[in-house]
Each structure stands twice: as C-alpha cells, then as structure tokens.
Amino acid sequence: MAIFEWKSEYDTGIAEIDNQHMVLVSLINELHILVNEKFDRALAEEIFEKLKKYAFFHFATEENLMAQYHYDAHDNEAHLAQHRQFESEFKSVQADFENITLEECNVVLSYLTNWLTNHICKVDKRLADHIHQQRQAESEGSTHYSSAELVAQSVTEEEAISVIGSLHITQKHIGNTGEMLEQLEACIDELQYHCDVMVQSASDSVFSNMSATAHYKCTHGLKLVKLIRSNHEYLKDALNKLE
Numbered sequence: 001m002a003i004f005e006w007k008s009e010y011d012t013g014i015a016e017i018d019n020q021h022m023v024l025v026s027l028i029n030e031l032h033i034l035v036n037e038k039f040d041r042a043l044a045e046e047i048f049e050k051l052k053k054y055a056f057f058h059f060a061t062e063e064n065l066m067a068q069y070h071y072d073a074h075d076n077e078a079h080l081a082q083h084r085q086f087e088s089e090f091k092s093v094q095a096d097f098e099n100i101t102l103e104e105c106n107v108v109l110s111y112l113t114n115w116l117t118n119h120i121c122k123v124d125k126r127l128a129d130h131i132h133q134q135r136q137a138e139s140e141g142s143t144h145y146s147s148a149e150l151v152a153q154s155v156t157e158e159e160a161i162s163v164i165g166s167l168h169i170t171q172k173h174i175g176n177t178g179e180m181l182e183q184l185e186a187c188i189d190e191l192q193y194h195c196d197v198m199v200q201s202a203s204d205s206v207f208s209n210m211s212a213t214a215h216y217k218c219t220h221g222l223k224l225v226k227l228i229r230s231n232h233e234y235l236k237d238a239l240n241k242l243e
C-alpha cells in the first residue's frame with residue numbers, strides 16, 4: 001500500500017496546483033517503495049533531490065499565483081512561512097543524508113506525507129478559495145471605460161485630460177520597465193549558468209560552497225524577477241483596459 005494515498009478531499013479545484021500536488025505525492029510514494037524494497041542510499045538521495053527540486057518549483061508556482069491574484073498580505077505571509085520552513089527542514093535532512101538509515105528515511109517520508117496533507121487541507125485550500133473568488137469576479141466582467149467615456153463621465157474635462165495624460169506616461173514607463181526586467185532575468189540566468197559551471201569544476205571546498213551559495217541566490221533572484229514580472233503584466237493589462 002502506498003504511503004500517501006491521494007483522496008478527492010485534497011483537490012483544490014485549481015488545476016495547476018492539483019496536478020503538481022499529485023506529482024509530489026507520486027514522488028513520495030516512489031521514494032517509499034524504493035527504500036523499502038532494497039535500501040539504496042545513493043538512489044534514495046537522487047530521488048530526494050528530485051523531490052526537493054519539484055517541491056521548490058511547486059512553491060514558486062503557488063507564490064506566483066499569490067502575486068497574480070493579489071493574495072491578502074497576512075495569508076500570503078503565513079503561507080510563505082510554511083514554504084520556507086519546509087525548504088529549510090528538507091535541506092537539513094539532505095545535509096545528514098550520508099548517515100541516514102532505512103528507519104530514519106521512513107520517518108522523514110511520514111513527516112513529508114503529514115506535512116503535505118496538512119498544508120494542502122489548510123493553507124493551499126485557503127489560497128484556492130481566494131483564486132476561485134477572483135476568477136469568478138473576473139468572469140463576471142469588470143467595468144472599464146474608454147478614454148472618451150472617462151472624459152464623458154468625469155466631473156470636468158480638465159480632470160479627465162489630466163488622468164489620460166498620466167495614464168499615457170505610466171504606460172510608457174511600464175513598457176520600459178518590462179524590457180529592463182527581461183534583461184535582468186537574462187543576466188541572472190547567465191550568472192546562474194556560470195555558478196553551476198564553477199560548482200562543478202571547483203577543486204577546493206570553500207570555493208565550491210561559495211559558488212553553490214551564489215547559485216542559490218541566483219535561483220532566488222530569478223524567482224523574485226518572475227514575481228515582479230507577473231505583477232508587472234497585471235499592471236500593464238489593467239492600464240490597457242483603462243485606455
């Protein structure tokens with residue numbers, strides 16, 4: 001029997017979240033079967049690494065959705081805190097992996113199963129409710145006015161002209177920011193590649209650790225740029241609707 005049985009009550013109704021949760025569950029099950037059939041530490045470590053990368057990618061997906069759907073600041077903070085706690089616990093397990101026993105591996109897998117079940121049922125479902133509400137509101141259609149309508153509805157024509165002028169200036173700046181973000185993302189991406197090469201070719205451990213830290217910072221930087229770009233796209237769309 002699989003350690004993590006998927007149940008319909010874990011569905012959030014948000015396809016990108018549910019599909020990724022199911023991949024995480026199957027990775028945990030794969031790892032559980034592997035270690036209990038024949039304990040192979042090296043292979044277990046490999047799948048553990050795969051699980052970590054996928055979990056981090058999944059967290060980034062959820063965090064992008066939080067930014068895209070303007071999640072409440074308090075809920076956002078609480079959700080991010082859980083993701084960061086999981087990441088740090090996962091890394092500390094990996095740091096001691098050399099000496100891990102089969103029993104300890106099973107304890108870690110039970111912990112991951114409980115953590116994910118609890119996380120999905122509480123914080124992920126809360127986020128999903130918010131996204132459902134936002135999507136519902138969007139599908140009901142927002143009212144937006146053309147420039148001419150703005151002029152017609154404004155208290156004075158002078159005020160409307162001033163609003164439209166500001167709108168055009170903002171659109172111009174937001175266009176420039178979009179190009180800069182694209183260039184920044186390409187720079188960090190290239191930096192990350194160089195860090196990767198340095199980690200692999202480093203001969204002393206101090207340099208190797210420094211390169212690995214730089215690589216991790218690049219990953220974090222890329223995540224931030226993606227979040228900013230997602231906010232930026234949202235702003236650009238909102239401005240275009242106003243025109």
Ligand SMILES: [Fe+2]
Pocket residue numbers: 059062079083119123124
């Ligand atoms: Fe989450």
